[in-house]
Amino acid sequence: xxxxxxxxxxxxxxxLKKFKASLLTPTLDQxxxxxxxxxxxxxxxxxxxxxxxxxxxxxxSPLAAIRALIISPFxxxxxxxxxLRAFVPLVFxxxxxxxxxxxxxxxxxxxxxxxxxxxxxxxxxxxxxxxGFGGVLIACLAAVxxxxxxxxVPALLKAKxxxxxxxxxxxxxxxxxxxxxxxxxxxxxxxxxxxxxxxxIPDENxxxxxxxxxxxxxxxxxxxxxxVLAGVFLYKNKSGFIIRTTGENPAYAKYAGxxxxxxxxxxxxxxxxxxxxGGAVEVLGGIEGRFNWKAxxxxxxxxxxxxILAGNNPFLVPIxxxxxxxxxxxxxxxxxxxxxxxxxxxxxxxxxxxxxxGQAFLRKLKNRILFKxxxxxxEVKA
Numbered sequence: 001x002x003x004x005x006x007x008x009x010x011x012x013x014x015x016l017k018k019f020k021a022s023l024l025t026p027t028l029d030q031x032x033x034x035x036x037x038x039x040x041x042x043x044x045x046x047x048x049x050x051x052x053x054x055x056x057x058x059x060x061s062p063l064a065a066i067r068a069l070i071i072s073p074f075x076x077x078x079x080x081x082x083x084l085r086a087f088v089p090l091v092f093x094x095x096x097x098x099x100x101x102x103x104x105x106x107x108x109x110x111x112x113x114x115x116x117x118x119x120x121x122x123x124x125x126x127x128x129x130x131x132g133f134g135g136v137l138i139a140c141l142a143a144v145x146x147x148x149x150x151x152x153v154p155a156l157l158k159a160k161x162x163x164x165x166x167x168x169x170x171x172x173x174x175x176x177x178x179x180x181x182x183x184x185x186x187x188x189x190x191x192x193x194x195x196x197x198x199x200x201i202p203d204e205n206x207x208x209x210x211x212x213x214x215x216x217x218x219x220x221x222x223x224x225x226x227x228v229l230a231g232v233f234l235y236k237n238k239s240g241f242i243i244r245t246t247g248e249n250p251a252y253a254k255y256a257g258x259x260x261x262x263x264x265x266x267x268x269x270x271x272x273x274x275x276x277x278g279g280a281v282e283v284l285g286g287i288e289g290r291f292n293w294k295a296x297x298x299x300x301x302x303x304x305x306x307x308i309l310a311g312n313n314p315f316l317v318p319i320x321x322x323x324x325x326x327x328x329x330x331x332x333x334x335x336x337x338x339x340x341x342x343x344x345x346x347x348x349x350x351x352x353x354x355x356x357x358g359q360a361f362l363r364k365l366k367n368r369i370l371f372k373x374x375x376x377x378x379e380v381k382a
Contacts, residue, residue, distance in 0.1 A: 037316070040309055044323065047351035054347065058340060065338040072333040073326055081214025083322070083329045088285070089114070090321035091223040092278025093303025095230045096271040098312040101304075102234060103267035104247035105158070107165045109151055111300025112173035113275035114282070115293060116150065117143035119180040121280025122198050122291035123188055125205035135205040140280045147276025148269055150176055155268035159261045165268065177296055184291070197292035207285035217285030223318075226274060230314035243267050275300060305349055324349070 052066050059065040073079050096110045125139040153172055157163035181196075190199045207217035234240035246253045246263040254260045278299070283291050302324070309320035331345035 037311065040311065040320075043355035044309070044352050046355060047348050050351055051344075051348045055340065055344075058344075060339055065334050065340050068334040068337040069327075069330040072337065073329045077211070077213050079329060079333065081211050081216040082332075083325050084211070084220055085214070085216045086325035086328055087318075087321050088217075088219050088223045089278055089282050089297075089299040090302055090306050090324055091227055091318055092281065093275055093299045094306030094310060094317040094321050095227050095303075095314045096274040096278070096300075097303040097307035098310060098314050098317055099230060099234065099243070099274070100267050100271040101307055101312045102247045103243045103263055104250060105165055105264060105267050105271075107154055107169045107268050107271055108300065108304075109154060109169040109172060109268070109272050110275035110303050111296050111298070112169075112176035113147040113150065113272045114279040114299050115173075115296055116176040116180055117147050117276030117279030118283040118293060118297075119184065119279075119291055120146045120276075122201055122283045125201045125284055126188075126199050128205070131202065131204035135202075136207065136284060139205060139284060140277055143276045143280035144273045147272045147279075151269045151272025155265045155272075158268070159264045173296060173300070181294065190290070193290070193292075195292055196294055197288075198290045200289050201284065201291075205284065206289070207281065215287050217281075219281040219285040222281055223278070226277070227314050227317050230270075230274070230317075234314060239263075239266065275303070305353060308353060 048070075051069075052062075055065045055069075056062045073083055093110045093114060096113075100107045100110075121139045121143040124142040125135060128135050128138060130138060150172060154163075154165045154168040157168055158165040184198065185196055188198050190197055193199075207219045207222075210216045210218045210220055234244060242253065242258045243263045243266065245256075245258055246260050246267075250260060253263070279297075282297075282299075306317055306320045306324060309323065310316035327348055328342075328345055331342045331348075334340050334344070335342035
């Protein structure tokens with residue numbers, strides 16, 4: 001234990017030393033990374049300012065609406081818990097989307113995988129005789145396994161036949177939805193519930209409450225761990241390097257013999273597996289205590305918003321997910337306290353994506369950074 005603590009202390013000190021060096025004398029890559037973070041923050045702030053301006057004309061009490069959107073989410077423990085509860089699924093799908101986009105794969109399977117993962121996780125947790133941690137673990141692994149099977153379809157079609165993964169995954173989402181609905185209604189429906197839903201999941205096979213007075217479950221911890229592991233995999237692992245290189249320059253990766261085909265398949269499988277895992281965590285830690293989704297939940301699509309905000313960096317996904325969860329919780333409170341509907345938050349999301357994705361946004365500043373770095377490197381060489 002003492003040895004472990006000493007190693008942890010040494011690792012933390014080295015991390016702080018490197019982080020300080022990256023701030024004082026950043027490399028060109030680090031400058032670009034910092035610029036992208038700054039661009040996202042600026043875009044988010046600008047979108048909120050524009051939204052507040054729109055609220056002035058859209059609401060009869062604009063100040064109350066702005067206060068509800070920005071301040072009300074922190075007014076009680078319960079609403080802070082709601083922010084964190086909304087944060088959990090966004091982390092899973094955001095990480096899944098980031099891994100696939102890093103490899104240049106615009107795969108939408110996260111939506112269907114999240115749904116089918118939730119369904120399989122619930123069914124296994126209900127009928128599995130094993131209870132407790134073992135039951136939860138097996139339910140999550142079953143969800144991952146089924147998601148991987150579906151994830152193989154667009155991955156192999158893309159890798160072997162160069163079939164567009166976006167189209168295949170989009171159609172596959174609805175196949176997973178209707179398969180889940182068929183099995184739910186035919187074999188696993190609880191007639192006594194009066195709804196199209198499974199039986200109640202045993203408490204022993206569910207994630208426990210993390211914060212008293214809220215609906216937040218221990219799935220929060222799992223989500224953060226997954227984000228960290230995905231970041232370590234992408235930036236500290238050989239396979240992760242190959243995935244990133246394939247996404248940045250596929251021609252170079254292929255010429256260098258880095259295994260482009262394997263990277264394409266692996267990235268899409270990881271995306272499907274992480275999303276499926278997230279679906280299981282969401283259901284096993286959810287308020288309802290049973291699976292009752294009659295449509296695609298939308299978290300897979302939200303994952304792409306989170307990934308864009310995070311710059312496709314799993315380490316930054318929790319921050320982006322927390323920001324989006326905060327805005328959505330604020331929108332709910334705004335609809336409860338004022339005359340503005342909660343759907344108004346879609347305007348903010350759209351503005352952020354448009355500004356962040358716009359190639360012209362802050363382009364001059366980025367070019368200035370690159371030019372200055374080039375001049376400095378030339379002076380060092382001289």
